[in-house]
Amino acid sequence: MILRLSRFINPASMSSLKPKGKKPIISIVGTTGVGKSQFSIDLAKRINGEIINADSMQVYKGLDIITNKHPVLEREGVPHHVIDYVDWTDEYFIHKFTQDANAAIEDIHKRDKVPIVVGGTHYYLQSLLFKNKTMDSTKVKERELTAEELSILDGPVDELFKTLKDVDPIIAEKFHPQDQRKLRRALEIWYTTGQKPSTIYHEQKIGELEESSLKYNTIVFWLYSEMTELSKRLDLRVDTMMQTGAVDEINNLYSSYKARGADCTSGIYQVIGFKEFLPWLEESSSSSSSSSSSSSSSSSLADKQGAVAKEERMKTKAFDSGVDRMKIRTRQYAKYQVKWIQKTLSLELEKEAKFNYENGGQLCILDATDLSQWDTSVRNRGLEIALKFLSGNNDFEMVPEKLQDLLANDAKHAKSNKNLNANTKWKHFTCELCTAKNGQPLVAVGEELWIEHLNSRRHRRAIAASKKRGHIEEMIKLKEAKRRDLELE
Known part of the structure; x- marks a missing residue:
């Protein structure tokens, strides 16, 4: 029905559908690999929309496969913005994204089209949709940074934390010391x-x-897939990436990484699929360089030999381990994305209810678990809701009945709104038994995360290990005491 109806909608007349007030945008969120890009194309073609990327890795040039950019040929002519334009040598920060994305939204609105924000990186999306989520805008005019200040900002994280704690101990407690x-x-x-x-x-x-925190008249679509089914698709996607050019991209990125002396915590080098293959890259780089330097064959023969060498390197245990790590990391990231939508985004959007959704704020879930039902459960249902939203009609079902438990309930919402002065939630708790990745004692920010850690399997194992060590130490002391007693006799 929706497909037949949409055929009679003139894209150029979409302005007549839009309600008065703030101009509309549509946001599409969900885990990696769930189908956000495909749905955005389905939607854009029918509502005269254009796509704005909100993924921090897809802003970088190239690397289309490991950054999961939607293939150009599959975009069906729909314009994409804030994508594929930043050099690898540049670090891309949130304030630059907000500036670029807002400019794209303004341009799209001026041309009487609908911006569709897809993805992605959570703090990017928050800074774009909400007024006050990342402290990026203040009423005070900003000045240029001094050389000394820049030196501190670019310095070690331990010094950053110490300096921030000196000038603002309250906000320093809000963040993890290694963030x-x-x-x-x-x-x-x-x-x-x-x-x-x-x-x-x-x-x-x-x-x-x-007042409402939303910058625009916003509706958010959450494409959801049950995790067991999604995990299968994610594993298959990684395998497909390895067969369609991802290995070449990883090698090229490694060359840049080595040349710049970069690390995996900044810029494009944070992309999933690079750090996971570093052991393989390090292992294979010496052998590949030695073989290329000793080769005196013709260019075509050298190319063939290089292809064979690459194929052989992909058969190693180190390569297989890299693939496994990439799959694990991708699944972990998907779980993190669901957690963020449930515990952060849905709660923020639910606050808009008290303003009668004057700026939108509805979170609509589309069930993408069964791909054979895509047309019904995702494309058609999503289009129907989008058309109603753009016409100012809020009479639509936000969540399918079987997925009601995914959204935050009133108790969670009340919890998120208590403690206007949130400083009491920012206390740091240090666990002397558990160790963080940097080798230091683990730090939890806030009582809720601290309790969660105390109840975790990791902490229980650490307690058991500590007791075992204590028992061994006691046994050693007893043996040492007996030895001394024997010597005295």
């Missing part, structure tokens, strides 16, 4: 505005009680 990106941004705000980030944060929270 370089957030620590850097908070300190940058202090340097450029002269205002403590904790003061700005508190003012923003008060503002949330008085």
